[in-house]
Amino acid sequence: MIQIENLTKRYGRVAAVDGVTFSVPAGSVTGFLGPNGAGKSTVMRMLTGLTPPTSGRATVLGKDYRDLVNPGSRVGVMLDASAQHPGRTGREALTLAALTVGVPRTRVDDVLRLVGLTDDEAGRRVRTYSLGMRQRLGLAGAFLGEPEVLVLDEPANGLDPQGIHWMRTLLRDFADRGGAVLLSSHLLHEVQAVADDIVVIGRGRIVAQGSMAELVAGSGSRARSEDDGALAVALEAAGHTATLTPDGVVVDVEPADLGRVALAAGIVVTDLRPHGSQGLEELFLRLTADDSREVAA
Template identity: 65%
Template sequence: MITVENLTKRYGTFTAVDDISFTARPGTVTGFLGPNGAGKSTAMRMMTALTPPTSGRATILGRDYKSLPNPARHVGVMLDAAAQHPGRTGKEVLHLIGMQIGASRARVEQSLQLVGLTDAESKRRVRNYSLGMRQRLGLAGALMGDPQVLILDEPANGLDPQGIHWMRQLLRAYADQGGTVLLSSHLLHEVQIIADELVMIGRGKIVAQGSKAELLGASGTRVASLDNAALAAALRRRDLEVSADASGLVVRAEAETVGRIALDAGVVLTDLRSSSAEGLEEMFLALTADDARVAA
């Protein structure tokens, strides 16, 4: 389990992470989402004792990261897959990790198999690795200690579609066996598929958190008709919250309820679907609009 309590990091007058609190539980994958510069990486660095917090605390398995005996045996961390010695082979990188944490030589081979790096690939110099191969090697390093917790920053970066599918299956299986996974990613579709819990951060603050079902299901129903004004009036007469945009109406109600009201009002529908079908991307863009780097 990872518990973050009022975690804050300031650099002079700039607040990178602003009083965030959340929990990542065993048996779940928690997606940690936010635009570039939102504070995700800084928060993860504080969790793993690489950056001291200004205030607040993060604990892993009930203890500060530094107070864990042989931390890599309990927590697998991948924050920068590119931070590997280019002149060493992949196998040498893992052997060195194994020596540092007291893992057996057999664990090197097991970790390579887990991440899909062949024996021939493991004997190549890291400088000759593609970005995707570096990601696999970084994950192998995180898994060397057979940890209970994984903290991964953009683990699918550089992977091809097949690799992303493989990563999804690996992390899902890890969580299903009782492990705790916290991952940041900009691949929103992949997070939507794999994550059980979501934590969204913008400008250092948490803007939304909860289960995927709660967050995506709270959007209501999107509907369009041949007479949106008449439909909106009929919905409001039933005391439902209705808003309009260029593509139709968004109603805080189940799709079945909206459809029945439209039928009673004699309004022909041209579109009716749960807003959650539009997925994580729409919610992410709406909640992090203040951090957008492009004009509306």
């Protein structure tokens, strides 16, 4: 349902997006991951016709977004939940969107119920909304036209744990009924819980893509030791890619191989295991280490 082929966006000599190719089929959720500034939002803006590509093509439902007849009725988009007029009520914002899309006003009540905004909350000015309420309003707008495809940028931002669980169930149900979801999020545990496929982007290029099971299964080992810094240096010297994280050293080898390197270097390992439930987070940290603004202490 979404097809992105060799998509590139340049600003002068800077390539914000460089030759990105991936697809989002019907009945699936694709997690679109990357550090800040990696190019995720630019890809989504090109997909939805807000930014023209320098080269390549992004299509949804077989066409460029701008060529779809009444795209709001077929593609639900939420790129910035704060992009609502602060002086309007939530209901007014949705009613205007309904008139634009051409759906009955009764649909406004349907989506308000869907996202859990009460009549009282819908009657309040958007300027009084919390971040989580703005997110729910943005999701209501995305679902207004009963879409076949969802394109969502950080939809869980500001939601409490119950809200995040609700959103995950909502998106999973949408995909299971045949919809396609492109989901950008920094909440990696939630992405791991809902996504079928993953695309990781760094410095405008795809650094990994595949099914969740494939990527997590191939993510190596994690170890803690009496000197994690020395262990990382020893692993790098042995030709492996090692990354220091708050939970230890992440490396692209099996636990037995990591143990042999530690033994040869005389480093005492206190915890050694394959990637478990945090595999996606550790995979992300390793793949995007060059783009990180943080420096490991």
